[in-house]
Amino acid sequence: MAQEEGGRLAEVRARVAASHGITDLAHKLHFYDRWAPDYDQDVATLQYRAPRLAVDCLTQALPGPPHTALILDVACGTGLVAAELQARGFLQLHGVDGSPAMLGQARARGLYQHLSLCTLGQEPLPSPEGTFDAVLMVGALSDGQVPCSAIPELLRVTKPGGLVCLTTRTNPSNLPYKEALEATLDRLEQAGVWERLVACWPPLSSRWRPAPLPGTASSPASSTCTESSRRPKLR
Numbered sequence: 079m080a081q082e083e084g085g086r087l088a089e090v091r092a093r094v095a096a097s098h099g100i101t102d103l104a105h106k107l108h109f110y111d112r113w114a115p116d117y118d119q120d121v122a123t124l125q126y127r128a129p130r131l132a133v134d135c136l137t138q139a140l141p142g143p144p145h146t147a148l149i150l151d152v153a154c155g156t157g158l159v160a161a162e163l164q165a166r167g168f169l170q171l172h173g174v175d176g177s178p179a180m181l182g183q184a185r186a187r188g189l190y191q192h193l194s195l196c197t198l199g200q201e202p203l204p205s206p207e208g209t210f211d212a213v214l215m216v217g218a219l220s221d222g223q224v225p226c227s228a229i230p231e232l233l234r235v236t237k238p239g240g241l242v243c244l245t246t247r248t249n250p251s252n253l254p255y256k257e258a259l260e261a262t263l264d265r266l267e268q269a270g271v272w273e274r275l276v277a278c279w280p281p282l283s284s285r286w287r288p289a290p291l292p293g294t295a296s297s298p299a300s301s302t303c304t305e306s307s308r309r310p311k312l313r
């Protein structure tokens with residue numbers, strides 16, 4: 079039994095490592111298409127907590143009752159972020175993703191009012207300027223996924239005074255991307271376009287931790303997330 083679970087964990091870790099190794103966007107989206115039916119079960123095996131942590135962060139920063147807020151979940155995948163949002167009373171949810179099969183899983187969840195196929199970095203978000211009270215992106219800011227150049231597009235669709243909540247990984251292979259992301263965010267902040275409200279820099283072991291094998295101490299984390307909520311300023 080323990081051997082079976084250990085085998086399953088090793089299989090999932092290998093799949094995630096394979097995904098991290100893909101730096102070409104078209105290949106990455108194709109990988110997600112194939113992963114879509116198993117994604118939720120696989121990330122549950124790894125005790126993936128980024129959706130919950132991001133929604134915690136957003137909930138702390140967002141003023142007003144949750145049911146009145148219009149939220150965009152960028153790179154929504156199968157809809158794990160929507161499940162967390164709905165549990166906190168956020169009911170007006172839109173989602174976009176570049177993988178048709180991941181979007182199919184999200185649609186089956188039945189929590190989004192609108193879902194659109196959109197590849198960030200290659201095309202604009204399908205919404206007018208200043209549409210959303212909050213924009214989230216969880217698990218998609220890394221090499222081969224959403225490029226840093228897409229960040230202004232998130233700001234464009236956020237209402238003045240609205241919130242943008244982002245996560246990225248801090249494992250060594252993602253550090254160059256994370257540095258570039260921070261530089262982009264800092265540049266936009268210095269330009270007065272938005273301001274940082276909250277930033278969480280958790281210790282590596284506390285965020286996305288693989289499930290411990292039965293009978294063993296918990297393993298060190300293979301991945302983690304960093305969140306920041308930024309508020310576009312009135313322009």
Ligand SMILES: C[S@@+](CC[C@H](N)C(=O)[O-])C[C@H]1O[C@@H](n2cnc3c(N)ncnc32)[C@H](O)[C@@H]1O
Nearest residue numbers: 110153154155176177180197198216217218223
């Ligand atoms: C690790 S999953 C995260 C999904 C979901 N946010 C979650 O936390 O479970 C990354 C998602 O980003 C999407 N994605 C990656 N790069 C993208 C891009 N450039 N444009 C749109 N979606 C992208 C993938 O299709 C995939 O569904």
